[in-house]
Amino acid sequence: MFGILKGLGITFRHVFRKPIVFQYPDEKRADLAPRFRGELKLREIMGEDAAGSRVQTDAMPPCMATCPSNMKIREYVGLVSMGRFDEAIEVIKEDNPLPLVCGRVCPHPCEGACRRGERDEPVAINPIKRFAADHDLKMHLAGKGFKPKPKQTKNQKVAVIGAGPAGLTCAYYLALRGYPVTILERLPVAGGMLAVGIPDYRLPKDILQAEVDQIVALGVELKLNTSVESIDKLFEEGFGAVFIGVGAHKPMKLEIEGEDLQGVIPGEEFLMDVALGKKTAMGKKVAVVGGGNTAVDCARVALREGAKEVYILYRRTRAEMPAHHIEIEDADEEGINLVYLAAPVKIIGKGSRVVGVECQKMELGEKDKSGRRRPVPIEGSEFVLDVDTVMSAISRTPQIDWLEGSGVEIHSRWGTITANGKTGETSRPGVFAGGDVSLGANIAIAAIGGGKRAAFSIDAYLSGGDIKEAHIPRPIEALVKPLLNVDESRQEGAKLGADERKKSYVEAELGLTQEQALLEGERCLSCETRTCIGCRICEENCPTNSITVRAGQDDKVRRIFTWDLAGDTCIYCGICVENCPTKTLYHSHKYELAEHVYSNFSKHKDYLLRDKSLIEQEGWSRPHKHVDTMPLLSADKPRKLTNEGWEMKVEADEEGQVES
Ligand SMILES: Cc1cc2nc3c(=O)[nH]c(=O)nc-3n(C[C@H](O)[C@H](O)[C@H](O)COP(=O)(O)OP(=O)(O)OC[C@H]3O[C@@H](n4cnc5c(N)ncnc54)[C@H](O)[C@@H]3O)c2cc1C
Numbered sequence: 001m002f003g004i005l006k007g008l009g010i011t012f013r014h015v016f017r018k019p020i021v022f023q024y025p026d027e028k029r030a031d032l033a034p035r036f037r038g039e040l041k042l043r044e045i046m047g048e049d050a051a052g053s054r055v056q057t058d059a060m061p062p063c064m065a066t067c068p069s070n071m072k073i074r075e076y077v078g079l080v081s082m083g084r085f086d087e088a089i090e091v092i093k094e095d096n097p098l099p100l101v102c103g104r105v106c107p108h109p110c111e112g113a114c115r116r117g118e119r120d121e122p123v124a125i126n127p128i129k130r131f132a133a134d135h136d137l138k139m140h141l142a143g144k145g146f147k148p149k150p151k152q153t154k155n156q157k158v159a160v161i162g163a164g165p166a167g168l169t170c171a172y173y174l175a176l177r178g179y180p181v182t183i184l185e186r187l188p189v190a191g192g193m194l195a196v197g198i199p200d201y202r203l204p205k206d207i208l209q210a211e212v213d214q215i216v217a218l219g220v221e222l223k224l225n226t227s228v229e230s231i232d233k234l235f236e237e238g239f240g241a242v243f244i245g246v247g248a249h250k251p252m253k254l255e256i257e258g259e260d261l262q263g264v265i266p267g268e269e270f271l272m273d274v275a276l277g278k279k280t281a282m283g284k285k286v287a288v289v290g291g292g293n294t295a296v297d298c299a300r301v302a303l304r305e306g307a308k309e310v311y312i313l314y315r316r317t318r319a320e321m322p323a324h325h326i327e328i329e330d331a332d333e334e335g336i337n338l339v340y341l342a343a344p345v346k347i348i349g350k351g352s353r354v355v356g357v358e359c360q361k362m363e364l365g366e367k368d369k370s371g372r373r374r375p376v377p378i379e380g381s382e383f384v385l386d387v388d389t390v391m392s393a394i395s396r397t398p399q400i401d402w403l404e405g406s407g408v409e410i411h412s413r414w415g416t417i418t419a420n421g422k423t424g425e426t427s428r429p430g431v432f433a434g435g436d437v438s439l440g441a442n443i444a445i446a447a448i449g450g451g452k453r454a455a456f457s458i459d460a461y462l463s464g465g466d467i468k469e470a471h472i473p474r475p476i477e478a479l480v481k482p483l484l485n486v487d488e489s490r491q492e493g494a495k496l497g498a499d500e501r502k503k504s505y506v507e508a509e510l511g512l513t514q515e516q517a518l519l520e521g522e523r524c525l526s527c528e529t530r531t532c533i534g535c536r537i538c539e540e541n542c543p544t545n546s547i548t549v550r551a552g553q554d555d556k557v558r559r560i561f562t563w564d565l566a567g568d569t570c571i572y573c574g575i576c577v578e579n580c581p582t583k584t585l586y587h588s589h590k591y592e593l594a595e596h597v598y599s600n601f602s603k604h605k606d607y608l609l610r611d612k613s614l615i616e617q618e619g620w621s622r623p624h625k626h627v628d629t630m631p632l633l634s635a636d637k638p639r640k641l642t643n644e645g646w647e648m649k650v651e652a653d654e655e656g657q658v659e660s
């Protein structure tokens, strides 16, 4: 109770506290062109009272906004940095019931958006998630792990078709909201492509099973070896709503001569057979066609299954390969031959068996709609690889012929279910869909996000709520993280060497140690918390060295002693505001007139800011070296100014340029 009151108190103070306003002296230097001044404000400074608490906000940090399941990354990373692992897993599971899985296989689009990456390297978000999830698993094994409980019991039954990440997630959040849920799964195992696609050395099956077990423990009924072929039948059986999460399991064909020969295997089928312990039709020399995760997994599994020579044929270059770059590096290290700018044109047979694949070299032409350069065949460049097995791993589409006539609309071009990306609604009321079946072949966290949002929509549908509002992740909690690590570089977990890796299916990535997880969590910049954390990024980026921040931390909390701006050298570029990760620093739009008159900038803002090597060359580097203030606006185009107190009013010039 005390904690809640304290939290509310902090939230109110946060909302109503008056910002600290920096004022500037009047224009003193006669030799400068007129400049315009607005206000620069610092909304809030982190102090000991708020440190470690959570406040409500509407602003999303870039990591959260980019995550397909909008995970509260800033919060769980912050909790891990403080050693509050049990709370971290609770926050994680609010948006993702499969963190053990995702912590191992997620290609982490969040890290691509992480603002820390603009300074040095992104926060290792996914390894931190894995650390928290692994810690919780250890707690579970000791009988103490996080066990959420459904809040109330509801009567309407929900059917979930498919036990992949989309279906498992949908079932988890529905069960937590009190619905009796039945998952119907065609295969003898749960997990979808996580179980029968991703190999064990990346995702051990006992790890996946641990999370499936936790979902089943909520009271979810899991019916394996049960293929659904009619939606109507499910409604007749009394289900009030249906979620379709059947993935995309139909491999796309290469559409070249020789595809019916013995030794041509769809990559997904090969991986599924290995995962289910079945005999495969693979020989000793294997060519895998494709550039995504499936292609790389097929090649690496082929090696572990005894192939002597393995090739990946990809029609673009390594830079365009959609597979995760670490997987590509690992494959390379393990001895897989990566053949770029090559496309198969014919599979060569002897009798009924494959004996080779004829390929054509490619070059990159104009960009296509996806923004990638189109591969263009080079005439007369054909060459032959002697192989006895060709695996196609170019893409997959859903196997949903059984939905014909069900009232669920199917996209005529992609063969996917047409579903609302935010709510999961399909064209048939009461039927929802998410994951690969509506997105096409995608990634696990996108399926998890789809399953979660659909669960919220199904709850709204069954309880008479507003489906459109059900998914909106606002307001969100912002953790005021007391510790910050501005100097430490990204922590990397240990990994088995290539020689050891390629011999077995033992998990290759070992994750972060506790010490590394704590350090890495401190690297997070608490983006969008509207509270200055004393990171000194404003100071670091100010092109005229006009800002001085004095900050430091003891082992409990970071303190900001002074935040100083030299008004006589400030050139009003607004770069400090642009780069403040917490967005505590802001200016009235009158402040940054410079942005409207780029031509009058003696250096373009992007030039000043982003290419640090150029900045160094030009002598704009640390340690503090004050440069002369530059005139930003040319004197021959004066603007009309009126000064009301210290806030300046600006009117449009002849060209109609005003601040936006
Ligand atoms: C080889 C490979 C490697 C991958 N690597 C990664 C990776 O590293 N990182 C990542 O994030 N993603 C990866 N992915 C993609 C990821 O696995 C998928 O995006 C994700 O599993 C999709 O989840 P889903 O729930 O939509 O479908 P699926 O996981 O495909 O699950 C669908 C389930 O529905 C069942 N089903 C189908 N039809 C029926 C029916 N009629 N009745 C009952 N059940 C049915 C299926 O058997 C299956 O179990 C990979 C995929 C593959 C194939």
Ligand code: SF4
Binding pocket: 061, 062, 063, 064, 073, 074, 077, 113, 114, 115, 116, 123, 125, 523, 524, 525, 526, 527, 581
């Ligand atoms: S620094 Fe932290 S809050 Fe900001 S984007 Fe990266 S992980 Fe998210």
Ligand code: SF4
Binding pocket: 042, 531, 532, 533, 534, 535, 536, 537, 538, 539, 549, 579, 580, 581, 582, 583, 584, 585
């Ligand atoms: S950039 Fe960092 S130090 Fe500067 S105001 Fe923003 S949070 Fe504070």
